[in-house]
Amino acid sequence: MRVPARLDCLPVLCATVREFCATVPGLLNSNDSSQTRSATINAPGTPSYSNFVYSIELVLQEAASNIVRHGYKESGKGFLELAVSLPEIEDLGGAKRRAIVMELTDNALPFDPTARKVDVPDPLNMPESGYGLYLIRKLTDKLEYSRRGTLNNLKMVKYVH
């Protein structure tokens, strides 16, 4: 899906991943009450399911918002392209796991959100910036950035089970 690089287009992108989450087997329909990892995400309406979907949506919102505001400098020109998939990928231990993969492509200025040092927010100082990158890092299991020619590609991975 491709949308113009504007902040008012981000809700559409987020709705796309929200609807995608609702189709993921074992995420929406899980009745598994055992103490396995898959049971950490339960049926709809439960906080853990809602938090999972919220996390996915938030990661996308933050990444896309950064691209629109910093990459394109809110010029309103340019595009954001989103691809969502559900592959099985190897985790760090070599085990195969189902994951939601969101890939954002744009032709804005180069911006690598994986390259910066990100501090845990200090509630006493209440910083007025820096939450976005922190949330992207915190709520994904894998984050990969590449630039080919004039295109940025950001791959955001979150395990389902």
Add this chain to the structure above:
Amino acid sequence: MELDYQIAYRSGIPLIYLRGRFDAEAASFVKVQLLSLVNEQQPNMVVNMQGVNFVDSLGLVALVSGMKLCRKNRGVFRLVGLQPTVRFLFEMTRLDQAFELFPTDEDAFADFARG
């Protein structure tokens, strides 16, 4: 913008109702509104978030700015009725420790009325 903004006053204190999606697009509008309502004579504010189902980092920053200005003027800034997913975001960013959170408007205004 997919956020509704409404303001009421109780005992002279602004009570803001937000509803919908409190995101990057809405944040600058809300921030300007909040900051325009706080000064030395009127340093307090309550924001009801019951109808807000999504907050992003810039939504959070707008609230942080409001709280900081209230505190600078020796007032208080209170939030009412965070939905569970929004509370999850506050916990993730540890801002649940920074804000005064209340379940209802009545709770948030209880000690204003007493004081």
